[in-house]
Amino acid sequence: MDPSMSPINASTSSPPSQQSSLDAPPSTPISQQPIARRTRSKIRKTSAAERKRAARENESQEDRAARLAAQREMTKRRRATMTDEQKEEERMANQERVRRIRENETEEEREKRNLENRERRRQREEEEGIEERAARTEANTTSHRINYSAEAQRQARVRRRSLPLSNAVPHYLGAMDKECTNCKALFFSVVLRQPRLVVYTASTKGGGAGLYTFLTCLSWCFARKRMAHLSVVVVVSMPAI
Known part of the structure; x- marks a missing residue:
């Protein structure tokens, strides 16, 4: 039997035309x-x-x-x-x-x-x-x-x-429910804080100072903390004078 006609050689061999087409370079150059x-x-x-x-x-x-x-x-x-x-x-x-x-x-x-x-x-x-x-x-x-x-x-x-609505901590006047460090007569509590609106309650404690001293200290606190760029609403609670 001719070795070239064996099943293995027959399956692996290919016509000369197919071999020449496989060896030929691709139609589109790589460059x-x-x-x-x-x-x-x-x-x-x-x-x-x-x-x-x-x-x-x-x-x-x-x-x-x-x-x-x-x-x-x-x-x-x-x-x-x-x-x-x-x-x-x-x-x-x-x-x-x-x-x-x-x-x-x-x-x-x-x-x-x-x-x-x-x-x-x-x-x-x-x-x-x-x-x-x-x-x-x-x-x-x-x-x-x-x-x-x-x-x-x-x-x-x-x-x-970018200030969030849920940011209820007063970063400018300290922690929640903190007394004024200037006259020790004001008592601040934050109520609401929005990007351009801050609402506080301020009240005197233990009798506190007079109305003029109270308002003077209040304006000094906000000016010292540089809050002029915000719209600040303060609800004041004082004993009757």
């Missing part, structure tokens, strides 16, 4: 497939970042100073044509980018970044004059004050809106 295209783009971006990082590590001090000066000049010309909304969007995007970078960096990278920032600041102070430095300091101080004030106001608005 043109979507998954490979995305992978290739990621590799290209990673290699470009690595080349840029290597170039910056090997550049001289003069080249670095020239590059930073060119970047500052380009940024100045670009921001001169931007609107306030675009500047704000760019600032928020930069803050988010810096936050992500600092969350993922190691201790060595953080130390290296601090050293680079100090060196960049020293070079900039050497290049600018006394008048330019004073103008830059004043501009930075004003910008920081404006940005901090706006951010603080925004966070205060968010906190006021």
Whole structure:
């Protein structure tokens, strides 16, 4: 019997036309497939970042100073044509980018970044004059004050809106049913607290002070606890005078 006609060989062998079709390359090259295209783009971006990082590590001090000066000049010309909304969007995007970078960096990278920032600041102070430095300091101080004030106001608005209705503990005047720490004559109890409304009861104890002293201490307590942004309702219970 011919070995080529055995059952095992007959089941495993295939015609020459089928073998040639299996050995032939696919109709679509791998370089043109979507998954490979995305992978290739990621590799290209990673290699470009690595080349840029290597170039910056090997550049001289003069080249670095020239590059930073060119970047500052380009940024100045670009921001001169931007609107306030675009500047704000760019600032928020930069803050988010810096936050992500600092969350993922190691201790060595953080130390290296601090050293680079100090060196960049020293070079900039050497290049600018006394008048330019004073103008830059004043501009930075004003910008920081404006940005901090706006951010603080925004966070205060968010906190006021996010106060839950079930939050019945008076965070401003202390614990529940607590005496006034100023005159020891007022007795506060919280009744209701909503995001922009706080209702307290206040009463004198043991005879207490007079009406003028009572109201003066009451206004002092609320002013001291900075409750002006809330609508406060106080139910006063006093003995007859």
